[in-house]
Amino acid sequence: MRLNEYIKNNREIMLKKGIFNPLSFVAKLISKIKKIEFSKIILDRDFEIDDKLLLLLNKIIIEDYPVEYITKSAEFMDFELYVDENVLIPRIETEDLVKIAMKIIEKNKYKNILDLGTGSGAIAIALKKSFPEINIYASDISEKALKVAKKNADKINVKIEFFESDIFYNIPEEVLKKVDFIVSNPPYVEEKFYINSNSLKYEPENALVAGKDGQDFFLRLSNEFPDLLFEKHYLFETTEFNIEKTKEILSEFGIIKIYRDSFEINRFVEKLKK
Numbered sequence: 001m002r003l004n005e006y007i008k009n010n011r012e013i014m015l016k017k018g019i020f021n022p023l024s025f026v027a028k029l030i031s032k033i034k035k036i037e038f039s040k041i042i043l044d045r046d047f048e049i050d051d052k053l054l055l056l057l058n059k060i061i062i063e064d065y066p067v068e069y070i071t072k073s074a075e076f077m078d079f080e081l082y083v084d085e086n087v088l089i090p091r092i093e094t095e096d097l098v099k100i101a102m103k104i105i106e107k108n109k110y111k112n113i114l115d116l117g118t119g120s121g122a123i124a125i126a127l128k129k130s131f132p133e134i135n136i137y138a139s140d141i142s143e144k145a146l147k148v149a150k151k152n153a154d155k156i157n158v159k160i161e162f163f164e165s166d167i168f169y170n171i172p173e174e175v176l177k178k179v180d181f182i183v184s185n186p187p188y189v190e191e192k193f194y195i196n197s198n199s200l201k202y203e204p205e206n207a208l209v210a211g212k213d214g215q216d217f218f219l220r221l222s223n224e225f226p227d228l229l230f231e232k233h234y235l236f237e238t239t240e241f242n243i244e245k246t247k248e249i250l251s252e253f254g255i256i257k258i259y260r261d262s263f264e265i266n267r268f269v270e271k272l273k274k
């Protein structure tokens with residue numbers, strides 16, 4: 001099938017999904033999948049879409065399958081991460097989280113930092129790239145996610161110490177003692193939101209969903225590790241719909257500061273040391 005025919009056949013469905021420039025959108029997808037220059041595709045409306053490519057385009061456009069899992073690659077800050085279905089695809093908001101974390105690290109001259117629930121390793125790698133002299137630790141409950149994170153750290157050539165751990169349970173005591181700042185993009189999606197979303201279903205559920213109001217992770221942290229929550233400085237990404245609840249849970253453990261993401265949405269909660 002030719003590109004312009006594909007666009008014609010799928011224009012309506014794309015417009016319905018909020019894709020207002022279907023040609024540019026599809027050309028970008030083809031460019032990513034086939035590693036062909038975007039300009040070459042967009043200038044050639046007779047570009048031939050073979051059957052394999054057709055299946056992939058339909059999977060992305062009709063079934064909302066993330067293109068990043070097809071290309072096995074996602075951009076984050078100024079680098080490229082390997083991603084597969086075992087890890088969340090890093091979001092732009094998480095780049096904002098990293099930028100705020102960097103300011104906090106610089107201001108406090110922190111030397112030992114933990115990325116709790118690292119997934120693809122995005123946050124930990126970004127921090128280590130910016131501050132090569134500080135120690136970065138990263139943990140995840142998922143063995144498969146950690147494999148991806150390690151692969152990324154190797155690929156990007158940064159040294160990070162990884163732990164397979166549910167919250168802090170399996171992180172060595174001496175590491176927990178040293179750590180002065182904890183950054184985390186934990187699961188925080190509300191169950192209902194998750195069930196109604198077409199695109200989230202391909203990503204690991206345990207990296208996303210956190211109960212009815214998205215607070216399960218924060219509640220577990222406060223119930224199971226109250227001392228560590230008191231003692232340490234934290235920066236969390238959380239849900240725009242229930243950030244007030246996150247604030248309420250964490251405010252028992254220290255002073256709270258809220259930050260907006262680049263869409264001007266209240267999204268991040270900083271909890272200062274006791």
Ligand code: GLN
Pocket residue numbers: 091093185186187188189200207208209
């Ligand atoms: N920001 C992601 C989303 O809403 C969720 C990330 C998370 O749960 N940590 O798609």
